[in-house]
Amino acid sequence: MVIIKDYMELKRIIKEFDITGKLIEISPINNGIINTTYLVVFDDEGKKRKFVLQKINTNVFKKPYQLMKNIENVTSYMRNVESENDSNLSVIETKDGASLYMMMDDFSQKEYYRVYNYIDDSVTYNQSVNTDVVYSTGKAFGHFQKVLRNYPVELLSETIENFHNTKKRFQDFLRSYKENVVDRNKTAFEEIAKILSRKDDCNLIVDMLDDGTIPVRVTHNDTKVNNVLMNKETKEPMAVIDLDTVMPGSGLYDYGDGVRSACSTALEDEKDLSEVSIDMDMFKAYTDGYLSEMAPYLVPEEVDNMANAIKIITLELSMRFLGDYLDGDIYFKTNYETHNLDRARNQLKLVEDIESKLPLMESYIKESYQNALGKAKVKK
């Protein structure tokens, strides 16, 4: 529930944007652990028009105007490349023609708000419900990578420096562990040890990017299952959302993160670890969906490391959750004291599960890649 004071404030903020009609509703949407999001409904001469209002978390995104520039660049490029039937996000400007509305909070800190169009007849899932949804998710993120494959990456700024630099993430984790600022190490020894023993795994993708073995692509960097809007009826993908972290990066992280998120049998903060694993049918569906779009454009080293990428991004997120727990929960939103620790345990359980399934995953990826290449040739 939005409390009344907030509602009045939000009402005042939304009026700053270039939207016609009468405001009829503002309600919170729970779709992430960084930004704060609301659904806004207007009545425009009898027609309901919906929008998404978001407050940008500037603790995480330090340069909101650069971030908006990236989003505008990428969405307008995609609109030109894609057919008119494709739904895409559009940024609604303020009445002054800006991409963001900036205001001061009660402590004289700057707050930034933005508005997108709401894509009608769409649905998102926080957890995958079946292999059709997972296939659609893989296809949507593969499509995103495909459409942007020729976009000049140098035009995009890094909205969060070293976001998926797993080597650097490991160093940050070591710092959190050594500093032990809120004295929580003692409650997480087992988890800390699991991460420390996997130090070498952190280098693989970063080293291949650095020495040019794999290409730098335009990547989404947050390919969670709830970042794809699906058609309510057909479950076909409609649009990829949450473009804050679109940056230059490795396509491997996007593929890996997609499987991590869409193919887990449990939510990210499920505490019963016996419930947490990768569902192999879901993994196959995601891989098929992704490769149905991207197979013809991947270099061999990318294909060879897709299974490793699933493990590496899951390990990276474990380090981020556990590091934040050790730092005293300063980055991710939490609902209770050990929320980040539970998330880290959950992701570490996934890492172990992925390790046990790596050979199976590798052989399926090869098979799916050959199938997808075959189909792509037939089409040409």
Ligand code: GN1
């Ligand atoms: C954060 O806020 P949300 O849910 O879109 C995080 C991702 C993590 C994810 C885990 C900018 O994304 O990197 O994978 O949580 N985004 C940022 O749930 O840090």
Ligand code: MG
């Ligand atoms: Mg996100």
